Amino acid sequence: MLLHNGEAHFLWRCRVWLQVWLQVEGTMSSMSHGFPAVGLCLAALLLSNALLYLYLESLYPTDELLLSSHVGCEPRHFKMATMKNCIPWLQCSQINAEVRKLKLIGQGAVKKVHLAEWRGQKVALSQLSSLDYLEDFLHGVSMLQALQGPHVVQLVGFCLDNHTQVTEYHPLGSLLNLDSILAQEQHQQHNTWQMRLRLAMDYVSILHYLHGGPAGRRVMCDSSSLEKTLTQFLLTSDFRLVVNDLDALPEVDPSRGLLVKCGHRELTGDFVAPEQLWPFRTKGKPFADNLMPGYDERTDIWKIPDVTWFLMGRVPGGDVVHFHLFQIHEKCKKEDPKLRPSALDVLNVYRSVYGSMVRDNAGFRDML
Template sequence: MLLPCTAFTLISLVLQRMSGRLSGQRSRTSLSLAGLMACLAALLVSTGVIYLYVDSLQGAAEQAGYPQTSCRPGHFKISNMKSCAAWLQCAQVRADVRPLKLIGQGAVKKVYLAEWSGQKVALCRLASQDYLEDFLHGLGMLQALQDTAVVQLVGLCAEDHSFVTEYHPHGSLLNLEGVFAQEQHQFHDTWQIRLRLALDYVSILHFLHNSPAGRRVMCDSNSLEKTLSQFLLTSDFRLVVNDLDALPKVDVGGGLLVKCGHQELTGDFVAPEQLWPFGNKPFSDDLMPGYDEKTDIWKVPDVTRFIMGGVRGGDLVHFHLFQVHNECKREEPKLRPSALDVLRVYRSVYSIMVRDALKSRDAL
């Protein structure tokens, strides 16, 4: 992409003029004061283009699979830490992690805003002994699935039924509209950032469906609200999955299918295969057929529709995603695309739309 004048050229020339370095050297440069002013005007017009260009480069790097900085297994690095540290163990969690206030509670655990070594962290504690198995499952998944797609584990104390994770002040994806409504974040409320969040969501599904701990299904997703609550919105407007308490393993080839809970599921949000298939016959968990990870794919269009909201340019995003979303909603699970198939379409749409936006603004 060629701009009439790059930001770096302009800044360099302005600084040189201020320091007097261009004094007596007018014969060596063809850039007049009028040219400099024209360059400034071009830069102002091109600000949006530069933003899109940098964002597209970042997206291209991610699509190419470039490695991201991360700590080795059993270590973490949060906030302004300069180096990785080993996960905190029981003695450190008890002595050094200070709970400040309760910020969330579900059936399985209570979550506290806490402080450790001057850092804000999230302290999670078992809420009820009835859900100890779910709590320990979630903790085991956090340990096994540490990745850029998953919230960072900071420390754990299984014997106290508690663990510590990185704290994200924006909270869950449920808060997206409220965050964008804040004056300091309205600038970020663009189709580019919203589509990138949707891309993150599908990327996380792909990771879970191909994880180091086997193919995992997001079972805490029986409603849109419950699904959104499983993801945290980071300060730089990315997504990480946070709640892994209900993440059973599926192995279709080995005959291992899953059932999300022992109660009858209803509503349009859950996939058709998750609904009781025997009409008026009373529900029986023993008779309910199992299913696989394609239940997650069924829900993709609804989650993406929420993420895109009513942002300007969102209609064009939905237009480009129309076909793949129709495929996600196929009644027969085997006919739905994989998370990787959907991810490839999302990446392609993101790149195409950024490219077209650059071309349109370049023509100004």
């Protein structure tokens, strides 16, 4: 039987822990006459650590395993939580006849978003706000089609005739609402460093997916401020993240000389990466779009520490997380983009910090 890489890795881990356990068990049996309590405690500690390690790997496997084991529908199909079967994306006739607007829940330069209903299911119906942004709208639809997967909001259907798209509805809304949501009584139990760090891991996982997914290397250009960046993500009911707004996701490929510029206006502020700033500002030269140098996806890396700082909030244990992430975040803020880590490098550090802190907490509780 052929196994995926992630499955083979998991089984290899199991075999290693089993071998260690058998060796310790043999040692403990020989020691049990003189030190029965010590032997039992050591064996229990080893087994608990092994199970915890495997549990963490099951929660946060490699991206390859996460994507390959994702139980979804065949291409151009969807299935929401309460549906039994996958069905094809809705087309114009179905959207016009079966999708009913309920209320306006959001509006931007490109789209107006309505809460809507389709066959008893709540969905988000997005419509083009102005023909001036038709190109952006069409780009967003094409990216939603190309990037469907666990990191991206689920596409339900679209109609290019009247410039509409339908996606899965997430009632908790955008990531910008995180603190107000966690302040609500029914969600306060989720306001922990563990949950907040998992959201940060989701965020970096999404960047990694966009930087090397099926649509090539993509840059999140709708990220000129922290608030604007947070609105690009939705918080699911089980407190995970999916990227939602893909209207400004240009491709970059330095090997082909393909770089990007996020918009045609001057960007300012500390949130955007240094290479996104007008380089001749100090010389008093007015901004000129045709003279602005291009850049690549490492602009997204620069912004990771700021987004994670927001995500961690003010919870017990958050200061320890920041301490452990200080070094990788310092690398994210390198002025030279070539010296910054990749999203995968950052994600690996986040996973390591999460795992070590969970193990430390578990060990501390065992000592009480």
